[in-house]
Amino acid sequence: MILSIVHRATGVALYFGTLLLAWWLIAAASGPSAYSYVQGFMGSFLGRLIVFGYTWALLHHLLSGIRHFVWDLGYGFKPNERETLTWGALIGGITLTVLVWIVAYAVGGGR
Amino acid sequence: MSNARAKSMRTPLGRVRNLGAAHSGTGDFWRQRITAVAMTLLIVPVVVVVIMLLGRNQAGAAQILGSLPIALIMLLFVVASCWHMKIGMQVIIEDYVHTESLKLIAIMANNFFAVTVAIASIYALIKLSTGV
Numbered sequence: 001m002i003l004s005i006v007h008r009a010t011g012v013a014l015y016f017g018t019l020l021l022a023w024w025l026i027a028a029a030s031g032p033s034a035y036s037y038v039q040g041f042m043g044s045f046l047g048r049l050i051v052f053g054y055t056w057a058l059l060h061h062l063l064s065g066i067r068h069f070v071w072d073l074g075y076g077f078k079p080n081e082r083e084t085l086t087w088g089a090l091i092g093g094i095t096l097t098v099l100v101w102i103v104a105y106a107v108g109g110g111r
Numbered sequence: 112m113s114n115a116r117a118k119s120m121r122t123p124l125g126r127v128r129n130l131g132a133a134h135s136g137t138g139d140f141w142r143q144r145i146t147a148v149a150m151t152l153l154i155v156p157v158v159v160v161v162i163m164l165l166g167r168n169q170a171g172a173a174q175i176l177g178s179l180p181i182a183l184i185m186l187l188f189v190v191a192s193c194w195h196m197k198i199g200m201q202v203i204i205e206d207y208v209h210t211e212s213l214k215l216i217a218i219m220a221n222n223f224f225a226v227t228v229a230i231a232s233i234y235a236l237i238k239l240s241t242g243v
Contacts (some may be wrong), residue, residue, distance in 0.1 A: 108165025
């Protein structure tokens with residue numbers, strides 16, 4: 001039940017989070033000083049926290065959205081199926097976020 | 112025969128087909144699903160691209176983002192996400208904002224925001240690809 005509003009909340013977070021993506025792309029297109037400013041911000045503790053939150057919101061919204069696809073197609077309405085889908089989205093979102101960040105640190109941290 | 116039905120020249124079927132006063136029907140519902148499927152397909156390549164860019168300087172990032180396949184992936188993702196978020200936010204506005212004037216302002220602001228983010232990102236990607 002509560003996951004329904006979390007889907008919406010993560011959607012709203014991602015709505016404003018696209019500003020980060022746009023800012024980053026514009027900075028890359030602008031030049032070295034703009035880009036290093038973005039990198040400085042994203043690399044700070046606050047920046048990492050925001051990007052971590054963005055990663056989770058994105059992946060949770062994705063999995064929660066796939067749950068909605070299953071429902072749109074007419075499946076998964078039994079109580080136990082609903083529970084499985086919901087917990088799957090919740091646990092899957094957190095797990096994938098941690099995995100992406102481990103890979104990001106393993107690949108990007110060395111550069 | 113001056114009853115209510117005689118006032119309209121439209122047949123009931125015609126009214127249903129044209130969705131009456133609403134003028135539009137399930138278009139946004141459908142587009143939200145199309146963009147969702149698009150992003151579901153694009154998420155893995157996009158995450159890979161972002162990870163490829165980590166720790167690189169502007170020249171390195173610009174070179175990667177400027178390559179054609181990567182620029183196309185990012186363009187598709189930006190278009191799908193801006194479209195999707197515009198529809199999603201409009202649904203939220205329509206659910207919670209009931210004052211007509213405020214609702215109109217919010218929906219306009221939503222459209223402006225989504226289009227601005229999309230165009231700004233698209234412009235940046237085109238600039239990175241063409242090196243102008």
